[in-house]
Amino acid sequence: MPDGGTDPSRSHIMAAVRGKNTTPELRVRKCLHAMGYRFRLHRRDLAGTPDIVLPRYRTCIFVNGCFWHRHPGCKRATSPKRNAEFWEAKFARNVARDEANGHALTAEGWNVVTIWECETVGCEGLTKLLRSVLPRRS
Incomplete structure (x- = not known):
């Protein structure tokens, strides 16, 4: 690390982390669609x-x-030693940004649901979770 900054290999790894269309997100979308819900993605006009x-x-x-957003009590929410x-x-x-965004959306009349990465593993469990947190389809 000649400049005293980040190790170049670490920088390469971190650059590969996606913010959209992640595997957990795709699982939730597939499940929602199978349940008959229709939705929009990544609305930039919302907080x-x-x-x-x-x-x-x-x-x-x-x-x-779970790692990035610090899922309480989750084994995936580890902290790097270095x-x-x-x-x-x-x-x-x-965490502070997530909380602020949730409050802003709630103030605008939106229901806010957080699905954690570890909750997206099994399709049956995910479907049950979605049914419990979403309004019934009409």
């Missing part, structure tokens, strides 16, 4: 650019990675 928006039900869905101060600050900013 936080929700991953999935169901306009008919005034519902926004965020599909959060550069711990940087990571703790980054995670704190992510």
